[in-house]
Amino acid sequence: MKQTWRWFGPSDPVLLPHIRQAGATGVVTALHHLNDGRAWPADEIAKRKAEVECAGLTWSVVESVIVHEEVKTRSGRFRELIDNYKASIRALSQAGITTICYNFMAITDWTRTDLDYPMWHGGTALRFDIVDFCAYDLLVLKRAGAEADHPADRIEAAKARLAAMSESDLARLETNLIGWVPAREFIFDRESFCRALDVYREITVEDFRQNLFAFLREIVPVAEEEGVRMAIHPDDPPFPIFGLPRVVSSAGDAAALITAVPSPSNGLTLCTGSYGAGRQNDLPDMAKRFASDIHFAHLRNVTKEPDGSFHEAEHLEGDTDMVAVVDALLAEERRRKADGRADWEIPMRPDHGHAIVDDIGKKVNPGYSCIGRLKGLAELRGIMRTLETLRA
Structure with missing residues (x-):
């Protein structure tokens, strides 16, 4: 798999040279300073791409082109915002960046206490x-x-x-x-x-699901034209919070989304931590079931607790059989390569590492410390190398 690393741009305490030293070759980033629903200008995309490439890396995945709240609720200027989204897809494709991870979580992003x-x-x-x-x-x-x-x-x-x-x-x-x-x-x-929250008071789960499908019916044809793969990130946590609708929390949700808008450009980000926090989800099974629809992978682990709480585990610990997940993804890569696909390699990144060693007490983005993710990437790389060697 293509080994990548989340980078929050020039203000990120983890620098691009650190990413290269960790052994990643790809960067997962976005124009965070412009992520308010506007169309991304080609010159800003080119500037960010040049920053990444000057460090000897590749901008492999966009995470994320934000889906504005008015698009999720289909209110206000949602039509203009969808047009902006289409323009961003086109501009990214023209720059050679063809995998876009995004989410459709109401109001919140990933949430922790x-x-x-x-x-x-x-x-x-x-x-x-x-x-x-x-x-x-x-x-x-x-x-x-x-x-x-x-x-x-x-x-x-x-x-x-x-x-x-x-x-x-x-x-x-x-x-x-x-x-x-x-x-x-x-x-x-x-x-x-x-x-x-008041905006969502009258929006049911089914209303919200249909809003997602309506959004996809508009952007996926543009993604198809541009050769872009859209990869939706699951809800985190994968159960309702604050009374808000959740529509990407389970295997059933993923299947419904793919069925609603069938296209090679409409796919999934397999986040083993987000899906893994839900007792309803079997991650090795999902990796096999949705293999052809997985365009990006976040590989991390969680330990679920009896009362519904959970915490981020070390990458090879926790409740998910990471070896089985990686094995399924490598099998899908072999299938794509045999089919002659130029994009056979699935980008993955270690996610939500622990704060350990010199990162303890430093200013870091929580979950995105350098050394914890470096450790996770090394462990995941070890799994991949071992599985590849056993198959050789």
């Missing part, structure tokens, strides 16, 4: 604590209807948890849940987040 959860080895990881989430959702945000989304025992545990929190604990939890995520073009406070 804890960005530096202590691990047994002394480093830290990302974690989603369902009791902390309930405490914020029900007792702090006081979202209408939240009582129906949390069982009674969780609510009681949340009351006790909130009572034990200091003001700084609560402020940190709120920032983690609604005020921060890397590469998002806006920041919420409590009032603005509640206003955003």
Whole structure:
């Protein structure tokens, strides 16, 4: 597989030379400073591409061309925003960048309650604590209807948890849940987040699914014309939060999306961590079932906890059989190569590494420290090399 690395642009504490030293050859990035729904100008794309190539790397995947909230809700100027999206697809294709990862999560991006959860080895990881989430959702945000989304025992545990929190604990939890995520073009406070939730009050899960399909019916033909592969990222976590609709959380969701708009340009990002946090998902099975539709892979692992919480595990630990997933992806690469496809190689990247060694205490994007991902990439590379050697 093509070994790639997420880079948040010139402000990223992890530099392009670090990526090359880690052994990756491809970069996964975006024009984060322009990611507000506008069409990406060709000169800005060329500038970012030149930055990457000057470091001896290739801009392999765009993650992400953002899908604006008005497109998701089909409100306001959604028609103009879809036209902008089409223009960005065309401009990226003309620059030779033909894999686009994107998501269709309402309001949020990936969501965690804890960005530096202590691990047994002394480093830290990302974690989603369902009791902390309930405490914020029900007792702090006081979202209408939240009582129906949390069982009674969780609510009681949340009351006790909130009572034990200091003001700084609560402020940190709120920032983690609604005020921060890397590469998002806006920041919420409590009032603005509640206003955003109000927009979705009358949008059902099926409404939201149809909005996604309507978006795809417009952009996929453009992607086909331009030779671009669209790869949707799953919901993270893959279950409802804040009462918002979720439509890319399971194998069934993935199958429905592919069936609704059948095209080589309409495919998946297999994120083993996002799908893996859902008890309904069997990742090795999904890697085999959707092999021909997987255009990009995020390889990471999670450990699920009995109450619905989960934390990011080391790449080869956790609940997902990573060897089986990688084996399925390598088999799909061999099939594509045998078919004569020039794009037979599936780009992958290590995702959400732990903060370990010299990264502890440094300014890093949580989940995107250098050394934790370097370790993950080395481990994944070892799996690939071993499987390839055994097959030779």
